[in-house]
Amino acid sequence: MFRTRTTTQTVRILFILFLLVLAVATLPAQMPLASGSVTDVHADPVAGARIRCGGQATITDRSGKFSLDASGCTNLTITADGFEAMEIAASAETAVVLHPSSVFAAVDVAGATTTVGDSAASVTSVDRRTLDTSGALTLDDRLRQVPGFSLFRRTGSRVANPTTQGVSLRGVGASGASRAAVLKDGIPLNDPFGSWVFWGRVPAESISEVEIVRGPASDLYGTAAVGGVVSVRTREIGPAAFSSIDLSYGSQQTPFGSSYSSAKWKYWGGSLAAEYLKTNGYIPVAPEQRGAVDTLANVRRSSIVPMVERRFDGSDRIFGSAEFYSEVRANGTPLQRNDTRITNFVAGADLASWRSSVFTLRAFGGTENYHQSFSSIAADRQSESLTRLQTVPSQNFGLSGRWTTTFKQNTFFAGAEYRNIRGRSDETGFSNGNATVATSAGGREALAAAYTGISFRATDRLTLNGGLRYDRWRETKGFSASRSLITQVLTMTSFPDRGRSALSPRGSMLFKINHNLSLAASAAGGFRQPTLNELYRSFRLGNILTLANENLRAEKAANFEVALIVNALDERFYVRAGPFCTRVSDTVTNVTLTIVPNLITRQRQNLGMTRSCGVEADAAIRATPSLTFTAGYLHVHAKVTAMPGNAALVGLRLPQVPRDQGTFRAQYSRIKLGTFSMQLRASGEQFEDDQNLLPLKGYLTADVYASHDVTHRFVVYFAGENIFDTSIEAGRTPVVTLAQPRNFRIGLRLRLGRD
Numbered sequence: 001m002f003r004t005r006t007t008t009q010t011v012r013i014l015f016i017l018f019l020l021v022l023a024v025a026t027l028p029a030q031m032p033l034a035s036g037s038v039t040d041v042h043a044d045p046v047a048g049a050r051i052r053c054g055g056q057a058t059i060t061d062r063s064g065k066f067s068l069d070a071s072g073c074t075n076l077t078i079t080a081d082g083f084e085a086m087e088i089a090a091s092a093e094t095a096v097v098l099h100p101s102s103v104f105a106a107v108d109v110a111g112a113t114t115t116v117g118d119s120a121a122s123v124t125s126v127d128r129r130t131l132d133t134s135g136a137l138t139l140d141d142r143l144r145q146v147p148g149f150s151l152f153r154r155t156g157s158r159v160a161n162p163t164t165q166g167v168s169l170r171g172v173g174a175s176g177a178s179r180a181a182v183l184k185d186g187i188p189l190n191d192p193f194g195s196w197v198f199w200g201r202v203p204a205e206s207i208s209e210v211e212i213v214r215g216p217a218s219d220l221y222g223t224a225a226v227g228g229v230v231s232v233r234t235r236e237i238g239p240a241a242f243s244s245i246d247l248s249y250g251s252q253q254t255p256f257g258s259s260y261s262s263a264k265w266k267y268w269g270g271s272l273a274a275e276y277l278k279t280n281g282y283i284p285v286a287p288e289q290r291g292a293v294d295t296l297a298n299v300r301r302s303s304i305v306p307m308v309e310r311r312f313d314g315s316d317r318i319f320g321s322a323e324f325y326s327e328v329r330a331n332g333t334p335l336q337r338n339d340t341r342i343t344n345f346v347a348g349a350d351l352a353s354w355r356s357s358v359f360t361l362r363a364f365g366g367t368e369n370y371h372q373s374f375s376s377i378a379a380d381r382q383s384e385s386l387t388r389l390q391t392v393p394s395q396n397f398g399l400s401g402r403w404t405t406t407f408k409q410n411t412f413f414a415g416a417e418y419r420n421i422r423g424r425s426d427e428t429g430f431s432n433g434n435a436t437v438a439t440s441a442g443g444r445e446a447l448a449a450a451y452t453g454i455s456f457r458a459t460d461r462l463t464l465n466g467g468l469r470y471d472r473w474r475e476t477k478g479f480s481a482s483r484s485l486i487t488q489v490l491t492m493t494s495f496p497d498r499g500r501s502a503l504s505p506r507g508s509m510l511f512k513i514n515h516n517l518s519l520a521a522s523a524a525g526g527f528r529q530p531t532l533n534e535l536y537r538s539f540r541l542g543n544i545l546t547l548a549n550e551n552l553r554a555e556k557a558a559n560f561e562v563a564l565i566v567n568a569l570d571e572r573f574y575v576r577a578g579p580f581c582t583r584v585s586d587t588v589t590n591v592t593l594t595i596v597p598n599l600i601t602r603q604r605q606n607l608g609m610t611r612s613c614g615v616e617a618d619a620a621i622r623a624t625p626s627l628t629f630t631a632g633y634l635h636v637h638a639k640v641t642a643m644p645g646n647a648a649l650v651g652l653r654l655p656q657v658p659r660d661q662g663t664f665r666a667q668y669s670r671i672k673l674g675t676f677s678m679q680l681r682a683s684g685e686q687f688e689d690d691q692n693l694l695p696l697k698g699y700l701t702a703d704v705y706a707s708h709d710v711t712h713r714f715v716v717y718f719a720g721e722n723i724f725d726t727s728i729e730a731g732r733t734p735v736v737t738l739a740q741p742r743n744f745r746i747g748l749r750l751r752l753g754r755d
Contacts, residue, residue: 036094037060076088083625144663146663166196167180170215173587177194213228215522244260284737324343326340390539419446438485453465453466471501522559525557534604581614583609587609607643609643713752721744
């Protein structure tokens with residue numbers, strides 16, 4: 001009995017095993033691991049190449065090898081910096097040979113996505129790899145590789161007072177208030193109160209690329225874009241967890257750290273970007289003019305940017321992000337200091353799943369508190385006295401929306417924007433060390449705009465672009481108040497509300513003469529409305545008192561340009577060159593009213609007309625996948641053409657604008673050696689002042705970078721700025737101040753996961 005039961009159980013077990021074997025045998029065959037190698041045309045391995053297959057992804061190691069689970073997909077997509085992307089069938093063993101990529105980067109200008117070679121606009125794209133391999137440390141110094149890009153002074157954001165960090169492009173005239181719009185993912189970075197830029201707000205490791213459009217672009221971006229646009233784009237959250245960290249230490253006791261991390265879970269994704277920079281800096285006053293009051297100019301700043309998004313079907317998503325930025329500076333003397341606290345938010349939606357149309361919606365806003373102290377320095381620079389303490393609180397809120405649709409290689413877009421800004425300047429004046437007067441001035445500004453445009457492919461050779469924007473703004477609740485702290489007498493002035501408007505047109509064409517030659521031409525108008533800082537805030541610096549002017553009008557610009565575009569060697573060689581001319585009327589200028597002993601009184605006024613005409617050229621060649629050269633040149637004659645009431649200025653050059661600027665960059669990269677780059681930057685003589693009495697010498701400076709991949713995820717590097725220690729004059733008032741001297745740093749980069 002027992003044997004019969006045992007036999008029966010054995011038969012059942014064998015029968016079940018037979019069924020399992022049969023079931024496994026009849027299952028569909030599973031795709032084996034896809035593996036292989038990636039090399040370039042010289043048979044050198046390509047490390048860090050990104051391999052994607054369905055939802056799976058990996059990167060090649062130092063020998064160019066890879067493997068991943070290819071089940072459920074049929075094709076592999078291979079991408080790598082400097083190479084053309086490839087898509088091949090997944091197999092158990094694959095040998096991939098990558099070819100050099102085109103130098104025509106994809107850009108998003110004039111409301112449509114195109115390439116540099118197919119754009120009528122003068123646009124330069126600075127990609128992630130170029131940013132990583134720059135000898136410069138901060139974003140603004142890295143962008144100086146683009147001819148025509150300049151801040152108000154030659155000094156960068158590591159030591160310059162933030163109120164002097166206004167951006168200028170193409171020599172339209174530098175000032176503390178930017179004459180170029182600076183954006184981060186479409187959101188304004190220009191300070192809402194004064195339009196200067198805090199360059200440390202965007203952590204370097206979070207940036208994917210920067211696009212610089214030269215020439216008025218107010219039809220899309222509104223105020224401040226009279227000279228062009230600087231558009232910073234950040235990384236997108238990838239399908240897998242990813243982290244990138246950059247740590248370095250350098251001259252002037254400069255620790256630096258920047259990081260970006262992202263992860264995704266089902267339809268949810270999030271990222272966190274952060275950056276910290278501290279430097280002891282240097283004494284900016286020229287050695288032969290220094291006195292006891294001259295100390296180190298330095299900065300300590302940090303930025304934290306968290307973001308979360310929720311994806312839907314297709315490319316649809318909603319997201320929200322925040323920004324927390326702080327900065328503390330010493331400005332070169334014991335009493336001159338400033339600090340800033342910024343808190344911002346952004347919420348938005350991208351809807352791209354309906355009939356080739358994309359809807360982009362954004363809401364943004366935040367608060368800022370800025371503090372600064374001013375002093376008067378004795379002629380022998382042996383002593384200083386406090387003259388003013390300043391606090392500037394401001395708030396801003398904005399909404400924007402855009403609809404873009406494509407049809408038969410054509411693009412049509414329309415959008416609207418609204419922005420509301422409030423700000424004031426609270427100040428305490430001092431005399432002989434005693435507080436004597438308290439002042440406050442400020443107001444509100446509300447702006448609404450609507451715009452539309454089209455990119456039309458008229459023929460296979462001819463592409464036409466056009467755009468039109470209408471802006472309307474109101475300045476309300478403007479006031480100026482002053483209370484004597486000695487007599488307690490209060491003086492209060494309320495300014496009448498007023499409204500203004502601007503119409504900004506743009507038209508351009510690109511004609512392909514043949515496969516290698518294209519001709520581009522464009523005409524555009526732009527404007528810059530006066531900032532709350534210019535309208536309501538008076539300030540005193542030393543013995544110079546600058547008065548506000550609540551009656552300022554908007555600056556207006558008109559531009560025309562032509563360019564010849566050459567591409568050859570399968571789009572691995574590119575040249576764009578041509579003339580341009582930009583005229584700006586109602587330029588805001590500080591005009592001297594009176595000069596008496598120990599006091600010069602000036603006021604901001606709309607006066608005259610300026611013209612910046614010249615020639616610019618950009619060139620790039622990818623000689624091999626490992627060797628790339630880029631160069632740029634700008635010649636511009638920027639001068640005053642009309643100045644009612646001060647004819648002596650007519651014909652003089654605009655201050656802070658050199659006639660000639662040139663850049664050159666060479667980069668070589670081989671996996672067994674590393675990456676090496678050199679950047680040269682030259683600038684001609686320019687003037688500090690509007691009367692052309694205070695010249696600043698021209699200069700030539702060089703930066704270098706060298707790195708070695710210890711592994712495909714771990715890189716060590718060396719970088720140097722101004723390696724020949726060129727003396728670069730940044731200011732002459734008439735005390736000469738100098739820009740960044742020679743500076744070295746060593747660092748490491750660590751990348752975990754797949755971006």
